[in-house]
Amino acid sequence: MTDVLVCVKRVPDPTGEVVLTPDGMRVDGRYAGYTTSAHEEAAIALAVQVAESTGGSVTVLSVGAAESVEQIRAGIAVGATDGILVEADPDLLGPADVAAAVAEALRVREEAGRTYGLVLLGNDAADTGDFQVGVRLAYLLGRPVVAGVQTLEVDGDVATLRGEGPEGTEVYEVALPAVATVLEGGVSPKYPSVVGRMKAKKAEVETLGWTGSPVGAGREALTVPEPPPNEVTVIGEGTAAAPGLVAVLRELKVVHG
Amino acid sequence: MSVVVLVEVEEGRASLVSREALTFARSLGAGDLHAVVVGPAPEAVVADCRDAGVAVVHEAGDPALERYAAAAWAAVVEAAGRAARADLVVAPGTGRGNEVLAHVAARRNLRMAANVVAVESLAPLVVQRQVVGGAALERATVDGRVRLLTMAGHAVEPSAADAPGAARVAPLALTIDPQDLRAQVVRVEKRESGDTSGLTAAKVVVGAGRGAGGPDGFAAVDRLAERLGGAVGVSRVVTSLGWRPHHEQVGQTGSRIAPDLYLACGISGSIQHWAGCASSRTIIAVNTDPDAPMVTKADYAVIGDMHEVLPAVLEELG
Ligand SMILES: Cc1cc2nc3c(=O)[nH]c(=O)nc-3n(C[C@H](O)[C@H](O)[C@H](O)COP(=O)(O)OP(=O)(O)OC[C@H]3O[C@@H](n4cnc5c(N)ncnc54)[C@H](O)[C@@H]3O)c2cc1C
Numbered sequence: 001m002t003d004v005l006v007c008v009k010r011v012p013d014p015t016g017e018v019v020l021t022p023d024g025m026r027v028d029g030r031y032a033g034y035t036t037s038a039h040e041e042a043a044i045a046l047a048v049q050v051a052e053s054t055g056g057s058v059t060v061l062s063v064g065a066a067e068s069v070e071q072i073r074a075g076i077a078v079g080a081t082d083g084i085l086v087e088a089d090p091d092l093l094g095p096a097d098v099a100a101a102v103a104e105a106l107r108v109r110e111e112a113g114r115t116y117g118l119v120l121l122g123n124d125a126a127d128t129g130d131f132q133v134g135v136r137l138a139y140l141l142g143r144p145v146v147a148g149v150q151t152l153e154v155d156g157d158v159a160t161l162r163g164e165g166p167e168g169t170e171v172y173e174v175a176l177p178a179v180a181t182v183l184e185g186g187v188s189p190k191y192p193s194v195v196g197r198m199k200a201k202k203a204e205v206e207t208l209g210w211t212g213s214p215v216g217a218g219r220e221a222l223t224v225p226e227p228p229p230n231e232v233t234v235i236g237e238g239t240a241a242a243p244g245l246v247a248v249l250r251e252l253k254v255v256h257g
Numbered sequence: 258m259s260v261v262v263l264v265e266v267e268e269g270r271a272s273l274v275s276r277e278a279l280t281f282a283r284s285l286g287a288g289d290l291h292a293v294v295v296g297p298a299p300e301a302v303v304a305d306c307r308d309a310g311v312a313v314v315h316e317a318g319d320p321a322l323e324r325y326a327a328a329a330w331a332a333v334v335e336a337a338g339r340a341a342r343a344d345l346v347v348a349p350g351t352g353r354g355n356e357v358l359a360h361v362a363a364r365r366n367l368r369m370a371a372n373v374v375a376v377e378s379l380a381p382l383v384v385q386r387q388v389v390g391g392a393a394l395e396r397a398t399v400d401g402r403v404r405l406l407t408m409a410g411h412a413v414e415p416s417a418a419d420a421p422g423a424a425r426v427a428p429l430a431l432t433i434d435p436q437d438l439r440a441q442v443v444r445v446e447k448r449e450s451g452d453t454s455g456l457t458a459a460k461v462v463v464g465a466g467r468g469a470g471g472p473d474g475f476a477a478v479d480r481l482a483e484r485l486g487g488a489v490g491v492s493r494v495v496t497s498l499g500w501r502p503h504h505e506q507v508g509q510t511g512s513r514i515a516p517d518l519y520l521a522c523g524i525s526g527s528i529q530h531w532a533g534c535a536s537s538r539t540i541i542a543v544n545t546d547p548d549a550p551m552v553t554k555a556d557y558a559v560i561g562d563m564h565e566v567l568p569a570v571l572e573e574l575g
Contacts, residue, residue, distance in 0.1 A: 014390055018392040020393070094367075098269070128388055129372060130371055130393075132359035137361070140363075144328075145327075162446075166265075174440050178440070186497075218368060219395055220397060224396055225394065227554060232554070232558050237561050237571035239561070241566065244559075245566070245573075246574055249485070249518070252539055255574065
C-alpha cells in the first residue's frame with residue numbers, strides 16, 4: 001500500500017494572454033483564470049494509478065493563498081482522497097521556501113501517523129519555472145529524487161519510473177520512500193465525473209500554516225516582451241489558398257519537378 | 258573570479274546548448290572560464306572547449322558515473338566548482354542541466370536562476386530569465402557565495418573566442434557517494450534513430466504542432482516534407498505527447514533550424530519554439546487562428562485547417 005502526496009500550484013492559466021498587475025510584479029490571473037498546470041495534472045493521474053494498484057491513497061497539497069483550495073478540490077474530483085492547504089502568501093515565497101513548507105507539512109502528517117511513500121510534484125511550475133522545488137524537497141527529506149518522470153509503477157517498496165532522456169527512454173528503479181517530478185505526456189489527465197465533483201465538495205482539506213522565514217525568489221520585476229514589428233502576408237483561407245501557397249513555394253525555389 | 262560551465266556531450270562533441278552556454282559565460286567577463294564534463298572528456302569536446310576559450314576542462318572518470326544520476330553529476334559539478342574556486346556556475350537549460358543545477362542548489366543551499374537569457378550586472382548578479390513558458394521575462398537578483406544559473410537554449414549564437422583557451426584537462430579527484438546513486442538510470446530504451454542532422458541541415462522543414470491532432474495526423478506533413486525534399490520538425494507538445502520522437506523537436510529544448518523555408522502547421526509559435534526556428538529565411542504559417550504568434554510573426558500565412566490545406570497543396574503540386 002503506497003500513499004502518495006501530490007503537490008500542485010495554483011497558477012494563472014498559461015495558455016491565456018499574459019497580463020501583468022499594475023506594479024509589474026505578478027501575472028494577473030483575473031482575465032485568463034487560474035488552473036493546475038499540465039505537469040501537475042499528470043502527476044495526479046499517476047498518483048491515482050499508484051493508489052489504485054497498491055490500495056493506497058492520494059493527498060493533494062498546495063502551498064499558497066486560500067483560493068488554492070480550488071486546485072486541491074479539482075484533484076480530489078479526479079480521484080484524490082483528501083487535501084492539505086499550506087496557507088501562505090505565494091508572492092513572498094521562492095522555490096526553497098515552498099520546499100520547506102511542504103517538508104514541514106509532511107512532518108505534521110507524520111507526527112499524526114500518516115506517511116507518504118511517494119511525493120510527486122510538477123517538473124517545473126507553469127508560472128515561475130524554477131525547476132527546483134522537487135529536488136530541494138527531496139534533500140530536506142533525505143530521499144532520492146527522479147525528475148522529468150512520465151510514467152511510473154510501484155511494486156512493494158520499489159518504484160519503476162520512466163522519462164525521456166537524450167538517447168531514449170530512461171528507466172529508474174528507486175527504493176521508496178522517494179520523490180519524483182512529473183512531465184506531462186505519459187498519462188492522460190483525468191476528467192472529473194459528477195460523483196467526483198460531489199466528493200470533492202465534501203472532502204476534507206486540512207489547513208496548515210508555515211512558520212519558516214522566507215528567503216524569497218529574488219524577483220525585481222516582470223515584463224512581457226513586445227513582439228518585433230512584422231507584416232505577415234496572408235495568402236488566403238482554407239483550401240482556396242492552396243494555389244497561392246504553391247506559387248509562393250515556387251517563388252522561393254523550394255519546389256523541384 | 259571564475260566561471261564553471263557544465264558541458265554536456267552529444268555524439269562525442271560539446272552539445273550545441275553547451276557551446277552556447279560557454280559563449281555566454283565567456284561574454285560575461287567574469288574571470289577564467291572553466292568547463293566540467295561528467296565522464297572522461299572526449300578529444301573533440303576538449304577541442305570545442307579550447308575554441309570557446311576554456312582554460313581548464315575538469316573531467317570525472319569514476320566508473321559509477323557511466324549511467325546518469327543527477328545527484329552524482331551534481332557532486333562532480335560541486336567538485337569542479339571547488340577546484341576552480343568558482344563564484345558562478347552555468348549549465349545549459351536542458352532537462353539534465355536544470356536538474357543537475359537544482360541538485361547543486363539544494364546540496365549547497367544556494368540560489369539558482371533557471372532559463373536565463375541575459376545578465377544585466379555581475380555584482381550583484383541581476384539576470385533576465387524566462388517565466389510563464391517564455392511569455393514573460395523576470396528580472397531577478399541571484400545572491401549568494403556561488404551563483405547558479407541555467408541558460409535558456411538558443412539565447413545566444415555559439416562562437417569561438419578571439420584567442421583559444423589552454424583547455425588543460427584536469428581530472429577531478431572524487432569518489433561518488435553511494436547515496437548519490439540511489440536514483441540512477443538502470444537502463445535506456447533506445448530510440449530507433451536519434452539523429453538530428455537531417456533536420457538541422459534541411460533546406461526545407463515542414464513543421465507540425467498540436468494542431469496535427471494526434472499521432473495519425475502527420476500523413477500530409479510527411480508527404481509534403483518528402484515532396485519538397487525536406488525534413489519534419491515538431492513542437493514540444495508533439496514530442497511530450499509521444500506523437501513523434503524527440504529528435505524531431507524544434508525549439509529551445511530541441512534543435513535549432515535555419516532552413517530556406519519553414520512551413521509551420523498547427524504550431525502556436527511559443528517563445529521556446531521560436532527560439533529554434535527564428536533563423537529560418539522564410540516562414541509560412543498554416544493555422545486556424547489568425548492571431549497565433551506563429552502567424553503574426555511569419556512572412557506568409559494561410560488561415561485554415563492543416564488537414565484540409567496540406568492535402569490541397571499536395572494536390573496542387575501534383
Ligand atoms: C523550459 C521550456 C522549454 C520548452 N522548449 C520547447 C521547445 O524546445 N520546443 C517547443 O516547441 N516548445 C517548447 N516548450 C513548450 C512551449 O511553451 C509550447 O507549449 C509549445 O511549443 C506549444 O506547442 P504547439 O504550438 O504545438 O501547441 P499549442 O500552443 O497548443 O498550439 C497549437 C496551435 O495549433 C493551431 N491549430 C489547432 N488545430 C489546428 C488545425 N486543425 N489546423 C491548423 N492549426 C491548428 C492552434 O490555433 C494553435 O495555434 C518549452 C516550454 C518550456 C517551459
